[in-house]
């Protein structure tokens with residue numbers, strides 16, 4: 001699918017009604033989501049995909065539009081799940097929809113960091129996510145999401161993820177460790193100016209513009 005077409009479809013997705021600060025709920029814009037999906041497209045075709053912290057489902061929906069066979073979104077917040085399901089209904093029930101959705105399904109489950117996800121270990125071809133950045137009371141959440149993603153993706157599988165640029169050196173150091181410590185290679189595909197709307201009281205400006213890295217990681221096979 002062409003980038004413009006993808007963005008146009010994704011711009012129809014509803015976003016959080018009342019974003020929850022503890023969960024770091026800021027939706028990926030259609031502009032950013034479309035570019036993430038477009039970059040991942042070759043690996044998304046026919047893939048089993050996981051969206052960790054799926055929120056209102058924009059990355060799950062985008063993955064299906066790009067040809068994924070199956071997407072499983074993990075999201076802890078019921079309200080977000082309700083919006084995501086509404087977005088899927090809007091997007092996929094229209095009989096005039098030009099996209100073929102045969103054999104596609106979005107399955108939204110709960111806590112992305114739960115040990116119960118053990119059973120999904122190495123299950124997915126691709127993980128696509130915009131995890132909490134690990135700010136405020138949530139320090140380290142971004143790294144926990146990455147480690148869970150590595151656990152869930154199959155060897156040689158792909159992880160596409162957004163992380164604050166200020167953590168770039170931290171991730172690079174972790175990747176330089178022996179394989180059993182983290183077990184991925186990765187590189188930054190693009191640096192994005194991420195416009196966080198003023199959704200929280202502690203934001204003084206109308207929106208906060210932060211630098212965010214769009215990472216592509218690949219899980220290493222054990223020798």
Ligand SMILES: C[S@@+](CC[C@H](N)C(=O)[O-])C[C@H]1O[C@@H](n2cnc3c(N)ncnc32)[C@H](O)[C@@H]1O
Pocket residue numbers: 023024025026027028052053054055056057058059074075076077080110111112113129130131132133
């Ligand atoms: C930055 S938002 C991104 C939402 C969505 N993926 C998007 O791209 O618009 C992070 C999401 O992670 C969810 N979240 C935070 N902690 C979580 C956890 N432990 N398990 C599952 N979801 C979580 C939040 O509720 C929120 O929807």
